[in-house]
Amino acid sequence: MTTSTDHQDSAAMAATAVQCVTVDLGERTYPIHIGPGLLRQADHYIGPLVDGRHLVVIADQAVAGSHMTTLTASLSGLAARLDTITVASGEASKSIACFGQVMEQVLALNVDRKVMLIALGGGVIGDLVGYVAASLLRGVDFIQVPTTLLAQVDSSVGGKTGINARAGKNLIGAFHQPQAVLADTDTLATLPPREIRAGYAEVAKYGLLGDAEFFDWLDTNQGRILALDNAALTETVARCCLAKARIVAEDEKEGGRRALLNLGHTFGHAYEAEANYDGSVLHGEAVAAGMVDAYRLGVRLGTATQAELERVIDHLRRAGLPTTRAMLSNLLGEVSAEVLMRHMQKDKKVSDGAIVFIVPHGIGDARVDRDVDPAQAKAVLEAQNT
Secondary structure (H helix, E strand, O other), X not given: OOEEEEEOOOHHHOOXXXXXXXXXXXXXXXXXXXXOOOHHHHHHHHHHHHOOOEEEEEEEHHHHHHHHHHHHHHHOOOOOEEEEEEEOOOHHHOOHHHHHHHHHHHHOOOOOOXXXXXXXXXXXXXXXXXXXXXXXXXOOEEEEEEOOHHHHHHHOOOOEEEEEEOOEEEEEEEEOOOOOEEEXXXXXXXXXXXXXXXXHHHHHHHHHHHOHHHHHHHHHHHHHHHOOXXXXXXXXXXXXXXXXXXXXXXXXXXXXXXXXXXXXXXXXXXXXXXXXXXXXXXXXXXXXXXXXXXXHHHHHHOOOOHHHHHHHHHHHHHOOOOOOHHHHHHHHOOOOHHHHHHHHHOOOOOEOOEOOEEEEOOOOOEEEEOOOOXXXXXXXXXXXXO
């Protein structure tokens, strides 16, 4: 994995540096370009990949209204043909029904295997379009253009694609790496503050799971990030992507270390499942509460201290994120520990019937643990989390 700095060609943006992180996967290596103004200069950053190809840009309705014209104007001169498709905004679009609809719409364009799909939007669109690309004609190229903080630091990188099922989140999907990721930090200015806060949960996760120094930096710079300071955002996204790129290069298909990226997700996915993935609980909100649950579990197991737990709670609360089940109750209603444990048993990370937990060992050190007694996790959920 490498990082570098590209300089934009336009006079208006000439002084702005763009970070580039490389995901090193041999013949499937690809770049992640990070910085402001990238949609306007998509031809510069991904032009060689799209030149002379049939492009199909797929976006959710809200993002299409804000960013579709900018992206297509930059790429139209390169594409042999350019089509656009929009889908409804929200987690409900990560469904079997929507997958089928998008697949039929793409096929109706008489595409061949040289077509390239472009996912323009947040994590829902990235996951959906990536899975369409993995399945269409037994696999076609695609590019991720993430427009949310959560997608830029996490879901657009690493090749996990998929949709939800009634049985659980992301249970249908494939590993299918993009050809490139174009993370324009300017797009974050169009997001509601709640979405920025939810994305920040995944940012904090990278510090907590493997980089104590980065978590210290976040403690100092949290305000700048949440205020959408471009320099702070570019640095944040680049550091998160570099951390994920290293893990993905080592363990692409989550056979081992990549599972660390699920810190907080075992608990968090249970909260989302109880909300029926209807968007009332945002993914980052569920993960924030789930990371605190993970640290509470660590305290019970003796791998984390009470002081470390309190530091995590303070950090997430200052970011405006929920840190207890009670803080989520106004979004998903009252829910028992027994119900949440049943959701966990259906999680895709369950192995041989055992729930896999990511257990913190202090700040900046998390470990995969397949031997945690479920009673310990249930005790965390039953405790009065204040």
